[in-house]
Amino acid sequence: MTGQRFDTWAVGDAYERYMGRWSRAVAAEFVAWLDAAPGLRWLDTGCGTGALTATVVARARPGWVLGLDRSAAFVARARAEVPAPAGFVVADATAPPLREGACDVVVSGLVLNFLPTPAAAVAGATRVVRPGGTVAAYVWDYAEGMEFLRYFWAAAGxxxxxxxxxxxxxxxxxxxxxRLRECWERAGLLDVAVVPIEITTGFAGFADLWEPFLAGQGPAPGYVAALSGPARDRLREALRASVPTRADGSIVLGARAWAIRGVRPGRVHG
Known part of the structure; x- marks a missing residue:
């Protein structure tokens, strides 16, 4: 077993049930926090299935928005589901295929931690945003704020x-x-701000919580996929016994993401 093996993200439907539905809730709060003017040029690096890109289209009224991701399957799903003025390309978040200063806003949702060099992605974003433009992102608070994952890993342990x-x-x-602030400041970004975004993750029942862990998309599901059948059963029952369940069988847990933004220094022309 290797950590890299467990960090697979490639199947759109599996991602949506495991993490995409929660990403969309955070994306709405994130775009509202950015409070960007309409008509701007946006880049969404590591766009996945387009949760954040779609939110930018719906709430920020961009002039255009380009989403990029290394997964061709994710890009195909985003193209099929996110309307104009969004476009999508298969590309690396650390090397956006745009000229310097091409964008007004560069954003990223839930991807920095899965990149080999997060600092390179922030540097790439800073290169393609104009002077005075915004570089922003959000990531899950895996250490403390993602309750359903904290219960999962406690049961696994x-x-x-x-x-x-x-x-x-x-x-x-x-x-x-x-660490986020340090990454932004090392890229030379100014007026850096970091805020928490809190959402609720609600599950209709234990199956709604457990079954996404069987799809092999991401570290926890990848870990489950590597277990033997008996070991998987023991983990399932340990998790079932530990999560707080309401009288109707539903499970309601909290989740927190950290959002960050900064401004590229320099004069704004035009």
């Missing part, structure tokens, strides 16, 4: 002490406010 090495809360240091 109870039945397999080696599981903790795959826990996102241990692996992804950039998902902390101080």
């Amino acid at each position: 109870a039945v397999d002490p080696a599981a903790e090495r795959w826990d996102e809360g241990r692996r992804f240091a950039v998902c902390r406010p101080d």
Whole structure:
């Protein structure tokens, strides 16, 4: 087993049920916080299935928005579902295929921690945003704020002490406010601000919580996929016993993301 093996993101439908539905809720709060003027040029790096891109189209009234992602399957789904003025390309978030200063706003949702060099992605975003433009992102607070993952990894650790090495809360240091701020400031961005975004993750029942972990998309589902059948059963029952369940069988947990924004220095022309 390797950490890289567990960080697969490629199947749109599986991603939507596991994480996309929660990403959309955060995206709405994030775009509202940015409070950007209409008609601007946007880039969404690591756009995935287009949750953030679609929110920009619906709420920010952009002049245009380009989404890019390394997964051709994610890009295909985003193209099919997100309306104009959005466009999508398969490309690396660390090297956006745009000229310097081509964008007014560069954003990223839930992707920085999965990049080998997050600082390179922030540097790439800073290059393609105009002077005075905004570079912004949000990431899950894996260490403390994602309750359904905290319950998952606690249950996994109870039945397999080696599981903790795959826990996102241990692996992804950039998902902390101080590390995010450091990354933005090293890129030369000014007026850096970091805020929490809190949402509720509601599950109709235990199956609604557990079944997305079986799809193999992301670290926790990748870990589940690598288990033997009996080990998977033990993990399922440990998780079932630990999560707080309401009288109607539903499970309601909190989730927190950290949002950050900064401004590229320099004079604004025109």
